[in-house]
Amino acid sequence: MSRNELDVLRKRIDELNDRLLEIINERAALVQRIGELKKAQGAQPYDPVREREILNRIKEKNNGPFKTETLQHLFKEILKASLELQEDDRREALLVSRERKSSDTTIEINGEKIGDGKQRLIAGPCAVESYEQTRQVAEQLKKHGIKIMRGGAFKPRTSPYDFQGLGVEGLKILRRVADEFGLAVVSEIVSPADIELAEEYVDVIQIGARNMQNFELLKAAGRSSKPVLLKRGLAATIDEYMKAAEYVFSAGNENIILCERGIRTFERATRNTLDISAVPVLKQETHLPVFVDVTHATGRRDLLIPTAKAAMAVGADGVMVEVHPDPSVALSDSAQQMDFDLFDRFVSELKGCGLHTTV
Ligand code: PEP
Numbered sequence: 115m116s117r118n119e120l121d122v123l124r125k126r127i128d129e130l131n132d133r134l135l136e137i138i139n140e141r142a143a144l145v146q147r148i149g150e151l152k153k154a155q156g157a158q159p160y161d162p163v164r165e166r167e168i169l170n171r172i173k174e175k176n177n178g179p180f181k182t183e184t185l186q187h188l189f190k191e192i193l194k195a196s197l198e199l200q201e202d203d204r205r206e207a208l209l210v211s212r213e214r215k216s217s218d219t220t221i222e223i224n225g226e227k228i229g230d231g232k233q234r235l236i237a238g239p240c241a242v243e244s245y246e247q248t249r250q251v252a253e254q255l256k257k258h259g260i261k262i263m264r265g266g267a268f269k270p271r272t273s274p275y276d277f278q279g280l281g282v283e284g285l286k287i288l289r290r291v292a293d294e295f296g297l298a299v300v301s302e303i304v305s306p307a308d309i310e311l312a313e314e315y316v317d318v319i320q321i322g323a324r325n326m327q328n329f330e331l332l333k334a335a336g337r338s339s340k341p342v343l344l345k346r347g348l349a350a351t352i353d354e355y356m357k358a359a360e361y362v363f364s365a366g367n368e369n370i371i372l373c374e375r376g377i378r379t380f381e382r383a384t385r386n387t388l389d390i391s392a393v394p395v396l397k398q399e400t401h402l403p404v405f406v407d408v409t410h411a412t413g414r415r416d417l418l419i420p421t422a423k424a425a426m427a428v429g430a431d432g433v434m435v436e437v438h439p440d441p442s443v444a445l446s447d448s449a450q451q452m453d454f455d456l457f458d459r460f461v462s463e464l465k466g467c468g469l470h471t472t473v
């Protein structure tokens with residue numbers, strides 16, 4: 115073969131590649147249109163009957179030199195890419211995504227605008243144990259100009275023999291103390307049936323990591339008029355987490371605070387592994403405020419200051435921590451709650467990094 119002939123053939127290959135490229139993208143545009151029609155009909159993107167028809171047609175029409183199996187394999191790749199294209203288009207459509215709303219969502223709680231660019235603290239005991247214990251913590255929050263108090267009344271514990279929380283009694287204590295000190299209250303609700311009851315006592319409904327995919331609870335919280343603080347699941351991907359938030363949002367409640375709280379990995383030096391990069395990913399992918407619970411992420415009080423600083427450095431809208439008058443006798447999470455001395459140091463170090471308080 116002469117040099118000239120090779121060049122001519124290569125030129126024809128280039129032309130064919132150009133045509134293939136054009137045809138493949140023309141096909142992709144049709145696939146997108148079909149995806150829209152299917153979505154309008156509520157149909158799933160993948161249709162195995164249709165895929166079989168396409169593969170059979172290749173067998174009927176193939177005149178070689180490629181073997182039918184080879185062509186079917188190539189077409190399966192095209193079909194797979196087409197399906198991904200339809201799924202991408204659906205993902206982009208999430209109501210919680212930046213594609214749907216480019217501006218940051220802000221949530222009004224107790225005169226504070228969560229998500230407005232200022233970085234805030236939510237602090238309080240792991241569990242409400244008594245009026246006195248809760249009051250002592252509230253006093254510390256007031257002293258530091260922190261407006262939102264956390265405290266568990268319904269505690270989802272790994273063992274059924276561990277302290278399960280004071281239930282409604284705990285919610286009543288939280289409300290009483292919060293009103294005395296001018297604070298807002300965040301507390302976890304574990305059952306859809308308790309959402310209505312919770313509205314009487316709490317300002318923000320927390321949905322815990324273990325319940326991130328309790329879809330009935332998410333839907334019930336979505337029908338509530340109270341903002342929701344949604345924790346990331348113990349082993350949830352960011353995609354699963356965003357879809358959990360979508361359950362709340364699509365049920366009508368647009369006031370959602372996301373909260374990264376560590377994920378389960380092979381690492382045992384900390385209770386969980388703080389996925390710090392989840393913060394900028396969630397800030398980019400969604401328009402919702404993002405908090406970081408450093409207490410449950412690390413399970414170690416000696417790591418609370420550095421990890422909270424890291425959360426602020428990567429752009430979290432706030433940090434959540436646990437504080438207790440006497441952590442060594444706390445009824446839950448005693449290894450990770452701060453005492454008041456450490457809490458003073460924690461707040462002062464974070465203020466040095468830009469933490470917003472009202473004093
Ligand atoms: C909590 O915040 O009280 C709690 C139990 O956290 P998580 O759901 O993140 O484990």
Ligand code: MN
Pocket residue numbers: 240241410436446447
């Ligand atoms: Mn705890």
